[in-house]
Amino acid sequence: MPPVLCLLFDSDGTLVDSEILLAEVMGEILPSFGLPFSARQYMEEFRGVRFQTIIEALESRHGALVDGRFPVMENAMRGRMETRMRAELLPIDGMPDALAALAGHPKAVVSNGPAQKILCAMQSSGLAHHFGNNLYSAYALGVWKPDPGLYLKAAEGMGYPAQRCVAIDDAAVGVAAGLAAGMQVIHLNRFPEEEMTPEGAIAITHPGELPGAIAALARGAA
Known part of the structure; x- marks a missing residue:
């Protein structure tokens, strides 16, 4: 055998x-923290990449987040993503x-x-x-x-x-x-x-x- x-x-x-859900959630959350981002950008450039690595790449292009904002942003993204997964995944x-x-x-x-x-x-x-x-x-x-x-x-x-x-x-x-x-x-x-x-x-x-x-x-x- x-x-x-x-x-x-x-x-x-x-x-x-889940990737389109994640792309849409990130496209909603990240700009509200001052990081320009779109769902299309996730799908074309960052699929499967660690969230922190994505943020570091965006900060290098658009400027760093205010100190202490990263965990707030990540928590907001994770919470919204879980809600959408439970409803739509x-x-x-x-x-x-x-x-x-x-x-x-x-x-x-x-x-x-x-x-x-x-x-x-x-x-x-x-x-x-x-x-x-x-x-x-x-x-x-x-x-x-x-x-x-x-x-x-x-x-x-x-x-x-x-x-x-x-x-x-x-x-x-x-x-x-x-x-x-x-x-x-x-x-x-x-x-x-x-x-x-x-x-x-x-x-x-x-x-x-x-x-x-x-x-x-x-x-x-x-």
């Missing part, structure tokens, strides 16, 4: 269709069926977001039962994609070597992290007309392709 692979999923844009089209087809593989969520956001996303989208408590947050572990350390710490927590793990991610920072971690990487490229899949990663454009891609990787690892 082909070996069981450990599947490490990004959350935003991979499992759940859906899984990525085709992902529930793909996860069901992959029931024989251990799975975890590995995200640059806070633990509460990951948990809210899984609960709101109806995907929580696929992952249980296997939720790995960059905020909890102190390392953010594209640093490979986040995926490596998740692999360690799941009890699998990197070579037996598959990182599944839609964003450039996540694909880079998985490749640097020495894992097999599947790039869920939902914008193939606009984005290239880096060398070394496997490109798919829809979750329906995921079970076949995992089966092929398992055969190759046998």
Whole structure:
């Protein structure tokens, strides 16, 4: 039998269709704190990037926030985002069926977001039962994609070597992290007309392709 692979999923844009919600919330909140920003800008430039890194980039362009305003802004953004996720969040089209087809593989969520956001996303989208408590947050572990350390710490927590793990991610920072971690990487490229899949990663454009891609990787690892 082909070996069981450990599947490490990004959350935003991979499992759940949260990125447009996040883009809209940031487009509402950040300008009110003096940082010009739009939803389109998030989607085109900052998908999957750590919130603090986005703010630092904007401050370098538009001037620094007043001291003490960052946590106020972040709390406002997180609160509004959770409200919208609980009311509107859906899984990525085709992902529930793909996860069901992959029931024989251990799975975890590995995200640059806070633990509460990951948990809210899984609960709101109806995907929580696929992952249980296997939720790995960059905020909890102190390392953010594209640093490979986040995926490596998740692999360690799941009890699998990197070579037996598959990182599944839609964003450039996540694909880079998985490749640097020495894992097999599947790039869920939902914008193939606009984005290239880096060398070394496997490109798919829809979750329906995921079970076949995992089966092929398992055969190759046998």
